[in-house]
Amino acid sequence: MKLETFFWKKPTGWSVANFPPLDSSQTLIIVFGAVQFQDDLEPLHALKDAYPQSHFIGCSTAGEIFGSTLMNNSLTVSVLQLQNTPLKTAFCPLQEQINPSNPLQEQQNSYQAGRFIAQELTDPQLKAVLILADGLQINGSEFLRGLNSILYQSSVFNPSEPLLIVGGLAADNHQFKRTWILENYLPRNGAVSAVGFYGNDIIISYGSQGGWTMFGPERQVTRSHHNILYELDHKPVLQLYQEYLGKYATNLPTSALFFPLALGTPSARKRTVRTVIGIDENTKSLIFTGDIPVGSVAQLMRGNYERLVDGALAAALITRNSNQRKMGELEQQKLNSNETMVLEPTLAIAISGSGRRLVLGERTEEELEATLDELPPGTQQMGFYSYGEIAPSGVASLCELHNQTMTLITIREKSS
Numbered sequence: 001m002k003l004e005t006f007f008w009k010k011p012t013g014w015s016v017a018n019f020p021p022l023d024s025s026q027t028l029i030i031v032f033g034a035v036q037f038q039d040d041l042e043p044l045h046a047l048k049d050a051y052p053q054s055h056f057i058g059c060s061t062a063g064e065i066f067g068s069t070l071m072n073n074s075l076t077v078s079v080l081q082l083q084n085t086p087l088k089t090a091f092c093p094l095q096e097q098i099n100p101s102n103p104l105q106e107q108q109n110s111y112q113a114g115r116f117i118a119q120e121l122t123d124p125q126l127k128a129v130l131i132l133a134d135g136l137q138i139n140g141s142e143f144l145r146g147l148n149s150i151l152y153q154s155s156v157f158n159p160s161e162p163l164l165i166v167g168g169l170a171a172d173n174h175q176f177k178r179t180w181i182l183e184n185y186l187p188r189n190g191a192v193s194a195v196g197f198y199g200n201d202i203i204i205s206y207g208s209q210g211g212w213t214m215f216g217p218e219r220q221v222t223r224s225h226h227n228i229l230y231e232l233d234h235k236p237v238l239q240l241y242q243e244y245l246g247k248y249a250t251n252l253p254t255s256a257l258f259f260p261l262a263l264g265t266p267s268a269r270k271r272t273v274r275t276v277i278g279i280d281e282n283t284k285s286l287i288f289t290g291d292i293p294v295g296s297v298a299q300l301m302r303g304n305y306e307r308l309v310d311g312a313l314a315a316a317l318i319t320r321n322s323n324q325r326k327m328g329e330l331e332q333q334k335l336n337s338n339e340t341m342v343l344e345p346t347l348a349i350a351i352s353g354s355g356r357r358l359v360l361g362e363r364t365e366e367e368l369e370a371t372l373d374e375l376p377p378g379t380q381q382m383g384f385y386s387y388g389e390i391a392p393s394g395v396a397s398l399c400e401l402h403n404q405t406m407t408l409i410t411i412r413e414k415s416s
Contacts, residue, residue: 001080001081001082001083001085001344001345001412001413002020002022002079002080002081002083002344002345003078003079003080003081003344003345003346003347003380004016004020004022004078004079005066005067005076005077005078005079005347005380005382006020006077007064007066007071007074007075007076007077008043008074008075008077009071009073009074009075010073014043014046019046019047019050019051019079020079022051022054022079022081023050023051023052023053023054024053024054024081025053025054025087026081026082026083026085026086026087027051027053027054027055027079027080027081027082028054028055028056028057028078028079028080028082028087028195029047029051029054029055029056029057029058029077029078029079029185030057030058030077030078030080030349030382031044031047031056031057031058031075031076031077031182031185032058032059032060032061032064032065032075032076032382032383032384033058033060033061033064033074033075033076034060034061034064034072034073034074034075034173035060035061035172035173035175035178035179035180036073037060037075037180037187038060038178038180038187038189041186041187043075044075044185044186044187045185047077047185048184048185051079054079055087055088055089055195056089056182056184056185057089057130057132057182057193057194057195058132058181058182059132059133059168059170059171059179059180059181059182059384060170060171060172060179060180060181060187061170061171061173061384061385061386062171062172062173062174062354062357062384062385062386062387063173063354063357063364063384063385064076064382064383064384065350065352065368065381065382065383065384065385066381066382067368067372067380067381067382068365068368068369068372068381069365069368070357070364070365070368072173076382076383076384077382078347078349078380078382080347080411082197082201082202082413083201083344083413084199084201084413084414085197085198085199085201085202085413086125086198086199087195087196087197087198088120088121088123088195088196088198089193089194089195089196090116090117090120090121090193090194090195090196091181091183091184091191091192091193091194092113092116092117092191092192092193093183093188093190093191094109094110094113094134094137094138094190094191094192110138110139110140110142110143110146111142111143111145111146112146113138113143113146113192114142114143114144114145114146114147114148114149115146115147115149115150116146117131117147117192117194118146118147118148118149118150118151119150120194121151121194121196122150122151123196123198125198125199126151126163126196126197126198127163127164127197127198127199127200127202127204128163128164128165128166128196128197128202128204129151129163129164129165129166129167129194129195129196129197130166130167130194130195130197130349130409131147131165131166131167131168131192131193131194131390132167132168132169132170132181132182132192132193132194133167133168133169133170133181133191133192133193134169134170134179134180134181134189134190134191134192135169135170135171135172135179135277135289135386135387135388136172136176136177136178136179136277136278136387137179137189137190138169138192139226139227139289139290139291140169140289140290140388140390140401141226141227141290141291141401142226142227142291143192144165144390144398144399144400144401147165147399148398148399151163151165152398162392164204164206164392165390165391165392165399166204166206166390166391166399166407166409167194167351167389167390167391168351168384168386168388168389168390168407169289169386169387169388169389169390170386170387171354171384171385171386171387174254174257174354174358176253176254176277176278179387181193201413201414202411202412202413203323203326203410203411203412203413203414204409204410204411204412205319205320205322205323205326205409205410206318206319206322206391206392206407206408206409206410207314207315207316207317207318207319207320207322207407207408208315208318208389208391208393208402208405208406208407208408209311209312209314209315209318209405209406210273210311210402210404210405210406211303211307211308211309211310211311211312211314211356211406212260212262212273212301212302212303212307212308212311212404213301213302213303213304213307214262214271214299214300214301215299215300215301215302216244216299216300217299218266218297218298218299219232219233219240219297219298219299220232220233220295220296220297220298221263221292221293221294221295221296221297221298222234222294223294224292224293224294226291226292227287227288227289227290227291227292228280228285228286228287228288228292229261229285229286229287229288229292230283230284230285232298236284236285237284237285237286238252238279238280238281238284238285238286239284241256241259241276241286244259244300245259252276252279253276253277253278253279253286253287254358256275256276256286257275257276257354257355257358257404258302258303258355258358258359259300259301259302260273260274260275260276260300260301260353260355260403260404261273261274261275261276261288261292261298261299261300261301262298262299262300262301263292263293263296263297263298264296264297265296265297266297270393271299272290272400272402273301273402273403273404273405274288274289274290274292274403275288275289275353275354275355275387275388275403275404276288277289277387289387289388289401289403290388290401290403301404303355303356303359303404304359305359305360305363305366308356308359308360308367308406309360309363309366309367309370311367311405311406312352312367312368312370312371312406313370313371313374315371315405315406315407315408316370316371316372316373316374316375316408317374318408319348319375319408319409319410320374320375320376323346323376323410323412344412344413344414345378345380345412346375346376346378346379346380346410346411346412347379347380347381347382347410347411347412348371348372348375348379348380348381348382348383348408348409348410349381349382349383349408349409349410349411350368350371350381350382350383350384350406350407350408351383351384351386351389351406351407351408351409352367352383352384352385352386352389352405352406352407353385353386353387353388353389353402353403353404353405353406354385354386354387355403355404356385356404356406357385367406368381371406371408375410379410387403388401388402388403389401389402389403389405389407390402390407391405391407391409
């Protein structure tokens with residue numbers, strides 16, 4: 001695998017004098033950028049001109065990550081030329097089918113989009129999938145339910161070597177108006193895209209951790225519809241959030257990112273975190289990135305610097321250990337076959353919940369330094385601040401929607 005990372009930013013333009021000559025049918029171009037690049041296509045046109053044969057995937061952000069640097073109003077780019085790993089991309093529009101006055105239709109659309117992407121990528125040689133989806137127009141829970149219904153019910157799924165599905169939801173720097181996904185190389189609203197990695201030479205590892213603290217009373221979800229929450233303990237949820245936020249309630253839904261919601265059952269230790277992405281004053285409801293089941297126990301969360309950075313560090317350690325374990329297995333296979341294994345460069349994709357950036361403020365880059373410091377020397381890191389993260393919750397488990405985590409993904413390839 002050959003890997004190069006670079007960026008574009010005004011007024012200096014591209015950080016490289018010339019684009020690396022890595023165009024091929026097995027090259028993946030990953031692009032994360034500010035929402036305004038949907039209206040300023042010149043840098044994206046330049047990338048397409050340089051890489052006409054390559055696969056593109058990318059999305060808008062609430063801040064771009066390049067190395068351990070937080071960037072704004074930029075494009076960050078990774079170019080991966082894989083040697084022995086076939087690629088396939090899939091794209092599915094959403095907004096053409098959504099009727100905003102019919103929430104049920106939106107859930108069905110998200111579920112069907114998941115099934116469509118899975119059908120496009122499914123193959124016995126499929127080893128991993130990287131997904132990027134609109135952060136405002138998709139119900140992440142329903143999308144993943146549709147995706148899992150095919151990929152984990154077909155011959156693709158092997159419990160001894162589970163398919164890895166990772167990714168994130170696009171953002172728009174806390175404006176909550178529009179996010180974009182690349183279709184080929186052009187930004188589109190209301191869509192989901194994915195790339196599949198095939199064969200036994202790709203090595204993708206991940207780690208995902210939060211670092212938030214629960215506070216306040218536990219409340220029961222007494223009225224909801226998919227990802228729309230109406231009542232907690234029979235009280236309008238918007239009213240409850242306004243009471244907690246006080247003067248900051250005027251900045252909803254952005255201010256709600258400081259206080260994500262932890263969902264679970266009274267007896268379960270594991271909690272699912274959900275983030276607010278919209279409000280409805282008429283119904284006094286909140287719109288979340290994923291489902292809020294009736295009967296769940298809900299509790300507000302808050303973060304502080306130390307715990308969030310510790311969470312990022314934990315994600316990096318999990319990723320590193322997973323990668324070392326996979327490399328150990330490969331080394332043993334090589335020894336058994338008397339072959340020599342050469343390690344390729346490593347790309348780390350950091351996808352961090354946008355609320356983490358708000359809490360960390362000027363110290364945001366410290367969580368990026370924490371992840372990069374724990375990864376193998378020479379690792380090149382890029383990524384974005386998101387409205388949701390996609391990863392399994394454990395080894396051999398289904399992929400799930402997470403919020404306000406640091407989710408770290410490493411990609412490398414072995415070569416003969």
